[in-house]
Structure formats: structure tokens, C-alpha cells
Amino acid sequence: MLSKKSQYAFKALAYLTEKYQQGPVLISEISTKKRVPLKFLENILLELKKADILESKKGKGGGYYLKKDPSQVKVAAIVRIVNGPIAMLPCVSLNFYKRCDNCDETACGLHDIMIKVRDATLNVLETKTLIDLLPMK
Amino acid sequence: MLSKKSQYAFKALAYLTEKYQQGPVLISEISTKKRVPLKFLENILLELKKADILESKKGKGGGYYLKKDPSQVKVAAIVRIVNGPIAMLPCVSLNFYKRCDNCDETACGLHDIMIKVRDATLNVLETKTLIDLLPMK
DNA sequence: AAACAGTCCACATAGTTGGTAGGATAGGCT
DNA sequence: AGCCTATCCTACCAACTATGTGGACTGTTT
The missing domain is CATH 1.10.10.10 (Winged helix-like DNA-binding domain superfamily/Winged helix DNA-binding domain)
Known part of the structure; x- marks a missing residue:
């Protein structure tokens, strides 16, 4: 959240x-x-x-x-600044990557699932900008 | 996370x-x-x-x-039990909905964005099951 | 200089997270 | 019955994070 x-x-x-x-x-x-x-x-x-x-x-x-045109500022960037990682696990984070303990990433089913979640999430957050924060007219 | x-x-x-x-x-x-x-x-x-x-x-x-066949247990269910809401905002949560303060949902751009994120996330988590936790052979 | 408005630092307080301790409870076995 | 086993339950704790607040400082404008 x-x-x-x-x-x-x-x-x-x-x-x-x-x-x-x-x-x-x-x-x-x-x-x-x-x-x-x-x-x-x-x-x-x-x-x-x-x-x-x-x-x-x-x-x-x-x-x-x-500082910049609101249409150029992605929602994903804001989330990363104020809320931290977008991914659900450190080991699948693009910007805050950290290896997980006792877990072989190449043989971790959860890892794969969370990569899919990350990609699906980013697909939204990287295409929305500050402009989208305003209600439609 | x-x-x-x-x-x-x-x-x-x-x-x-x-x-x-x-x-x-x-x-x-x-x-x-x-x-x-x-x-x-x-x-x-x-x-x-x-x-x-x-x-x-x-x-x-x-x-x-x-208790049940692992192929019948969705990852989404586990996340909700152990981690809480999947949505990024209470006002877009299906299972933990709470109205947000001072924010008209019908005129809140963030609301719409987070609904899209929620749907994209659930699209993954509701289709994956415990079976998917095991590494592929 | 005086008023203004952001900058910075330190602190307070509440709640959450991650983990531990110890005993109560209930099932299985002889 | 009595003992072993293993889960169930309650309480507790330290560390950290989230959510603020107070007050002094710096730079700008008039």
C-alpha cells in the first residue's frame, strides 16, 4: 500500500x-x-x-x-521517490535490487511470479503521468 | 513490498x-x-x-x-492473508476497501490509475497457484 | 531593514515488523 | 492412566518506520 x-x-x-x-x-x-x-x-x-x-x-x-512539463513526469518515478520500490520483492526490483537470502533466483517460482507482477504494474505506472492525476473533463 | x-x-x-x-x-x-x-x-x-x-x-x-490441492490455491489468496491488501490504495481495494478522506473517487485521477494497477496485478496473482511456486523441471 | 517563504535539524509519538518465551491443550501410544 | 509429542495460544520485546511538530536558519524581495 x-x-x-x-x-x-x-x-x-x-x-x-x-x-x-x-x-x-x-x-x-x-x-x-x-x-x-x-x-x-x-x-x-x-x-x-x-x-x-x-x-x-x-x-x-x-x-x-x-520543474518539467507534467506530461513528462511518470507516476512510477514519483512512487519510487516517495514510497520506495514498486516491486513486491527486492530480488525482482529494477531500481532497488537486492539478492534474497537462501533463495536461488533461477529456481524460485515466487521470483518468476513477482517479475510478472512487476512488469504488469510498471506497464501502467510508466505510461501514466502527472496529467493523469487530474480528473477528466 | x-x-x-x-x-x-x-x-x-x-x-x-x-x-x-x-x-x-x-x-x-x-x-x-x-x-x-x-x-x-x-x-x-x-x-x-x-x-x-x-x-x-x-x-x-x-x-x-x-488442506486443498495446491493447484486450487491462488497466490492472491495467500498474499491477502499474510500480507494484507494487494491494491496500492484502500479506496481501490476489493477485499479491504476503505473510502479515502477528502477525495472524491469519481474525480480522482490517482484512483483510476490505481484501479488499473490493481487489475494488472490481480491478473497475475489470481491465475498463479501454489504449484507455480515450485521451480520448473 | 523588515517581511516573506523555503530549508534544515531535531524531536515526539504511535504503530508495525520480526522474533522469542513459556505454558496450555490435545492426540497417540503403551 | 500416564507419558510423549506436537500444535495452540498468550504475552512480551526490541528495532524500525510512519506520521507528524517545533524552532531556528537562509535566502529574496521590497
Whole structure:
């Protein structure tokens, strides 16, 4: 399951996608409009900035805004940043691979199943972008 | 990600699938063969029994064994028992549904994305069974 | 300089995870 | 009946993660 943090991140990103190319948006505005605890949101946005998703400006007229066009930012990337691995097992993760203990990957049925799950999941998450966060008109 | 508990559960189930119709298997045997902490494994097997996946026998000659034919037990069922919801959000879970706060499901882009992920995932997990845990010959 | 708004660090608290201890319970055998 | 066996059950624990909060600091704008 996605953490609360991740859900907050997506709410914030949806808001920033709406406001794309309309200048910086205050953390406090996102917080009140999307009902996300202010200080918690601060941390999340900062993390997204460090991951190169957002850009920020300090001082009057400052705030956060999307660094790239929302249609270019994949949902999969966001999940990896705020929620961690997408795969259900470390040994089938593309971005967070870790060998599993006492388990020969070449002879592990679960391994194969989880690769299929990963591919099916990525097939969705890698094709959806921030644009898809907005409700259809 | 699947918890350690879930991974242990699958190891144990793989072993019991191998030994299907060969009588009860001791917890201690599974523990040593699959390198799963004994007491932890006890809890896991008990949970699987309560969930109607396993059957047990006490006393001499006792142990655990599969209640149904392994080809009839879906991997999805095991994940739900030992790991919880398969969906990435409560509001798109079939078996653990919970409405999300401050979020209109009919106008939530994330909701739609996660439904697609859920369906793609279930498409794999509902078609794989315990048999698929065993390595191909 | 003053107001503003993000940055950073430290902490608090609650809940989950992974694992252990010890005894209760029940079946099998002589 | 009485003993062995093996599961069943309750409680507990340490470590970690998730979810926040508080307060001081840095840089910008006017």
C-alpha cells in the first residue's frame, strides 16, 4: 500500500499540475486546499525538489512549481521517490535490487511470479503521468 | 513490498506443496529445510490454518499439510492473508476497501490509475497457484 | 531593514515488523 | 492412566518506520 506521505505527495502534485506555468505556489496554499498537514508537506515537497521533480523560489512571490512539463513526469518515478520500490520483492526490483537470502533466483517460482507482477504494474505506472492525476473533463 | 513473514509463508507453502499427499510435515522440519525461524513459522502456519489453507494434526506423527490441492490455491489468496491488501490504495481495494478522506473517487485521477494497477496485478496473482511456486523441471 | 517563504535539524509519538518465551491443550501410544 | 509429542495460544520485546511538530536558519524581495 502507498504510505500517507505518498498520497499527500500525489495530492500536492495534482495541485501543482493544475497550476502549471502560473508561477510559484505557496506550501501553505497547497496545505489548505488539499488538506495536508503543513509541516509534513514541507518535508515531502523538499524531497521532491531534491529528486528533481520540483523547483522552488524563496521570499515574496516564492513557492513551489513543477520543474518539467507534467506530461513528462511518470507516476512510477514519483512512487519510487516517495514510497520506495514498486516491486513486491527486492530480488525482482529494477531500481532497488537486492539478492534474497537462501533463495536461488533461477529456481524460485515466487521470483518468476513477482517479475510478472512487476512488469504488469510498471506497464501502467510508466505510461501514466502527472496529467493523469487530474480528473477528466 | 512483501513482508518477511509473507516470504516465509511462501517458502513454507512451497515445501508443503512438494510434500503434498505425503502426510503431515513437522514445523521443525520446514523450519530447518527452509531456514525460517521456528517460533515465527509457528505463528505463520497457524494463521494459514485459521484461514483454511492448511490443516494440522497434533501429537506423534502430526504436523501441517495442505488442506486443498495446491493447484486450487491462488497466490492472491495467500498474499491477502499474510500480507494484507494487494491494491496500492484502500479506496481501490476489493477485499479491504476503505473510502479515502477528502477525495472524491469519481474525480480522482490517482484512483483510476490505481484501479488499473490493481487489475494488472490481480491478473497475475489470481491465475498463479501454489504449484507455480515450485521451480520448473 | 523588515517581511516573506523555503530549508534544515531535531524531536515526539504511535504503530508495525520480526522474533522469542513459556505454558496450555490435545492426540497417540503403551 | 500416564507419558510423549506436537500444535495452540498468550504475552512480551526490541528495532524500525510512519506520521507528524517545533524552532531556528537562509535566502529574496521590497
